[in-house]
Amino acid sequence: MTHAPIDPVALTAALIRCPSVTPVEGGALELLARVLGEAGFACTRVDRNGVPNLFARWGAKGARSFGFNGHTDVVPVGDVAAWSRDPFGAEIAEGQIWGRGASDMKSGVAAFVAAAVDFVRETPPEGAVILTITGDEEGPGRDGTRALLDWMAAEGEAMSVCLVGEPTCPERMGEMMKIGRRGSMTFYIEAEGVQGHAAYPHRAKNPLHALTRLLGEMTAAPLDQGTAHFEPSSLQITTIDCANPANNVIPARATATVNIRFNDAHSGAGLVAWGEGLAARIEAETGVRLTLRSEISGESFVTPPGAFVALVAAAVEAETGLRPELSTTGGTSDARFVKDHCPVLEFGLVGQTMHKVDERVEIAHIHQLKAIYARALRAFFA
Structure with missing residues (x-):
């Protein structure tokens, strides 16, 4: 049976329409569990202390695996009257999709979910693809990715490497990836x-x-x-x-x-x-x-340049024409927890409007991001 490729923009829109302000799940993880479950991923809710989290794996437990990490929770919208469009409307206009979480980071989650699903359907790898998605990145962070990693350790689940889909590019798509954080x-x-x-x-x-x-x-x-x-x-x-x-x-x-x-x-x-x-x-x-x-x-951490860094950087350059700067700038992310589990990198969209009124992201960039993630998956399992 053939399946149509998953449109990452449509999935982004569906996620934006879920009002998942930390720590409310808002239907976002339920939506992703349905999409992933239909593609053969084994999905498990790993909620802790009322915080919603989702673990999904395609392939054999314990196999060499490529992991993605991200979050579906968003910060509050603030003054709704200040928005020019419905913050949970996911309106597409001016070549962009608008709404809370469009940039940070429902588009990133949609891109890696779409890339992962299409990849395992079209070219099933010898190994596993693992997705860890939390509803508590914008909050205290005690029961989000930490809870997922604790559960994985207890269950014998492991990622060989992990790519976090946070926005990393200051102005141009492809210009920066994070190899560590302060x-x-x-x-x-x-x-x-x-x-x-x-x-x-x-x-x-x-x-x-x-x-x-x-x-x-x-x-x-x-x-x-x-x-x-x-x-x-x-x-x-x-x-x-x-x-x-x-x-x-x-x-x-x-x-x-x-x-x-x-x-x-x-x-x-x-x-x-x-x-x-x-x-x-x-x-x-x-x-x-x-x-x-x-x-x-x-704590500060760095993933030293090596095979994994080169693989992701090559995927970015192939799709954008830019060789990404290897950066450790910016604030913190859930990569600070993942780094204790496996080598971790971050690459995602341009983040100029994250947490702002009229948050939005370019439609073309979401498609580019899916293509980058797909290329990284193909290279890893080649």
Whole structure:
């Protein structure tokens, strides 16, 4: 029996019409399970703590496998009145498809699902194709791809390599793929002093002086000069607050938040020790208590250039004419979890409108992306 190729644009539209704002499933994973099940994929819902996830495998368990990872959850639309089109309408106009998730990343999921289904139907490989799709990438991320990987480990399921379909191209289709990501961590800092009259500072302990001194030392010099695959690490102060309405009162308490995006010259634990060491010294010198709470969202990682990187880069170049830059820029993605399971790369669409009002993506690019994923599959199993 012959099957018509799956149209990735039509599948993108169907997914956009599913209002899957994190952590609501919205029908998106149910839709994909139907499409994949009809093509012979064994589909399993791996929900955890109310978070929806889907695992799908074509081929034998334990076989050499090519994996895809992505998410169907989206961020809230914000002010609906600010949109020129229905954010869940999936309207096609001006050569683009419009709606929340069009760029990030229902088009990417549709492209790899379409490529995978057509591939196993037309040229069944000796091996397996695995899809891991979560409904919790835009949220806390504790029960999404992590839950899928935990379940896979318990069930003896494994991907040999994995391609994440997040948007990776800044302006032109094909110009960039991600071979790693910076780590991300946050310091939540609290300074506790003694309240007093601003005219009598000797009777108080100003927490802001100690806090700003700590922040000054944190930002006085770059954390590093960059490494072979990474730009220099970035430390940014994102909040300072003491909730003090009076101009003549020294406050008793002040807080600040610091976010660090770090390269492979550092570890999260090393940066925590560095920050706590600075705070302990300044606390001893000022008498102001400085408490640091840290939250590490992910460690830095890199998939070194090699056979898998070359395979995906060649597929991108063949379909777009551009040799993609091998980048580690940007924020975090679920690749930070997959990297502990198997070699992982990221390639997807142009991401200029992701999370914005009137999110949209070019129709032609979705077809290109499906062709890139299909070419990568053929090359991997050749």
